[in-house]
Amino acid sequence: MKTKSISFPSVIEATFGDSENTASSLLTGTKLKHDNLWFNIGELAKNEGINPQKVINCAPDERDFEILFKAALLNISNHVQTPITLTLGLPFSTYNSYKPLLTKFLEKKFFTIDYSTEPYTLNGSDKRTNIEIDKFDIIPELVADVIGIKKTFAHKEPKNFIVLSLGYGTCEGGMVTNEGLLQRTCFSTFGIKYVVTNLYKELNKTHYLNLKNECYLNDSLVNGFLIANRKRIDLKQLRKDLLTQYYLQVISPAIRSQITDRDFERCECIYLVGGGAYFEDLTNAFMNEFNDFIKVETLPDSQNIASVGYLYNSNSLTNSEKQCVGIDLGNSTTIISYLDV
Numbered sequence: 001m002k003t004k005s006i007s008f009p010s011v012i013e014a015t016f017g018d019s020e021n022t023a024s025s026l027l028t029g030t031k032l033k034h035d036n037l038w039f040n041i042g043e044l045a046k047n048e049g050i051n052p053q054k055v056i057n058c059a060p061d062e063r064d065f066e067i068l069f070k071a072a073l074l075n076i077s078n079h080v081q082t083p084i085t086l087t088l089g090l091p092f093s094t095y096n097s098y099k100p101l102l103t104k105f106l107e108k109k110f111f112t113i114d115y116s117t118e119p120y121t122l123n124g125s126d127k128r129t130n131i132e133i134d135k136f137d138i139i140p141e142l143v144a145d146v147i148g149i150k151k152t153f154a155h156k157e158p159k160n161f162i163v164l165s166l167g168y169g170t171c172e173g174g175m176v177t178n179e180g181l182l183q184r185t186c187f188s189t190f191g192i193k194y195v196v197t198n199l200y201k202e203l204n205k206t207h208y209l210n211l212k213n214e215c216y217l218n219d220s221l222v223n224g225f226l227i228a229n230r231k232r233i234d235l236k237q238l239r240k241d242l243l244t245q246y247y248l249q250v251i252s253p254a255i256r257s258q259i260t261d262r263d264f265e266r267c268e269c270i271y272l273v274g275g276g277a278y279f280e281d282l283t284n285a286f287m288n289e290f291n292d293f294i295k296v297e298t299l300p301d302s303q304n305i306a307s308v309g310y311l312y313n314s315n316s317l318t319n320s321e322k323q324c325v326g327i328d329l330g331n332s333t334t335i336i337s338y339l340d341v
Contacts, residue, residue, distance in 0.1 A: 001321060003152070003311060005304045006075060007335040008042030011215050012067050013049035015040045022048055022119045026078075029119030030071050033126075034063065041071040042334070044119055052215050056169045056193060056331050057094055060102040068334055069105075070113045072327050073131045076336045083109075083134035085318040086325045087310040089141040091170045093188040099138055106136045135317045141165065142172050144309030144328070145273050146181055151312045153299065161269045162259065164251075164286075165306065166276025167191045168218070169331035171251055175263050187258040191331070192276050195246045196221055202238060203228075218332065222278075240281040247285035270296045275332055277302040304328075307335040315339065 008027060015031065015038050023029025023044055030041040039045075045052035058064045076084075086106070090098050111131050118124035145165050162185075164173040174186035196218050203209060207228045212220075220226035224236045270290060276282055277298045286296045299305060310326025318324065321339045328335040 002340045003308050003337055004079075004340045005301075005307055005335055005337045006079075007303075007333050008071070008075070009046055009052075009215070010042075010054050010068055010330055010332055010334045011045045011049075011052035012039045012041050012054060012064060013045045013052040014038065015048065019044070019048060019116075019119045020124070021122070025120050026117075027075055030075065031116040031119055032067060032070055032074070033114035033116075034067050034070075038116070039067055041067065046215065051211075051213055053213055054331065057091065059094075059098055060105045065329065066105075068329055069327070070111060072329065072334050072336050073111055074113050074115055074129065076325055076327075076338060077129060077131055079338050080325055081320070081322045083132035083323065084325050085135045085314045085320070085323045086133050086327065087137045087139060087144075087313040087317075088327050088329060089139050089144045089306065089310055091141050091167075091188055092172055092186055093170055095140050102138050106133060106138075109133050134323065135314075137313055137317060139310070139313060141167075141306050141328075142174055142186060143181060144306040144313065144326075146176050146309065147312050148305035148307075148309030149271055149273070149299065152305070152308055160267045161271055162263075162267050163271045163273060164255075166272060166274040166282065167330060167332070168193055168275060171254070171274075171276070173255060173258070175259060175267060177266075182263075185259050185263060187254045189254045190250050192218070192221075192246075192279075193331070194250060195242045198242050198246075199235070199238070202242070203233070207233065239279075243279055243281040244285055247282060251285075252289060264294055267294060270294055272296065272298045273302040273305040275303045275330070303333065304335055304337065307337040311337040311339065
């Protein structure tokens with residue numbers, strides 16, 4: 001039994017007109033109908049769109065959430081059997097307020113999805129599919145990270161560790177023991193969006209950004225450059241400065257406020273997970289603060305850890321491994337994990 005993950009950017013944009021032969025697969029050519037409007041999702045929205053975006057930490061009763069959720073169901077439908085057993089999660093900052101809304105949303109059990117195969121199929125057409133949910137669960141995202149770490153890296157798992165999830169919308173962390181996650185140590189604060197906002201403010205002082213939106217600026221931050229007025233602007237030094245200041249002004253104070261010296265004495269390692277763990281400048285900031293007294297490690301495929309944790313939680317709810325799904329409906333990327341059996 002092996003876990004597999006697929007993903008697409010968490011962006012949408014309403015689309016008009018034809019979109020024939022613009023993608024090579026459903027994953028990169030997802031196009032859904034919602035309230036009589038067609039929407040491009042993920043890579044298709046980024047490639048064909050003008051202003052693709054998503055509301056950050058949107059509520060389960062908002063349009064963006066429903067569209068991305070249906071896109072995730074559609075993309076996983078060919079990999080698992082239905083009815084599916086599903087687990088989703090929420091950040092600690094929104095868990096208590098959004099869980100009732102998400103429960104009500106999932107209790108519908110039956111989801112009808114209208115989609116088009118036109119972007120990736122010759123002579124494509126409009127189609128409809130129905131996906132049923134048998135069982136579901138909703139857990140905090142940080143709990144999913146802990147499950148993902150323990151299940152995927154059991155061979156190297158220390159008894160006590162700190163997990164820090166570096167997401168786009170939120171950065172979260174807490175201490176884990178054999179008994180589980182210590183609520184006293186858990187925190188949730190601003191994510192990488194904080195850096196992207198400051199990147200825009202800084203660049204806007206000297207460059208015309210041609211109405212580049214947050215989605216494209218995030219790509220520029222990852223790539224380390226952008227093109228403005230047909231000029232290449234190197235962002236590597238600015239990225240380093242912004243990520244370092246983000247760590248010093250946002251992450252480090254949050255850790256200090258929740259995790260004590262006594263907690264560090266009991267821990268053997270700090271695990272960094274989430275998409276932000278791919279920024280070397282950010283992980284270096286962790287190393288500079290902690291490496292003298294505790295090991296800091298970025299886990300492989302760190303972006304998928306939460307989704308894998310959701311998947312294993314689903315697996316605990318059913319005897320059918322072929323029906324299990326974990327969906328991480330992230331602010332930057334939506335990641336769906338399943339068991340290849």
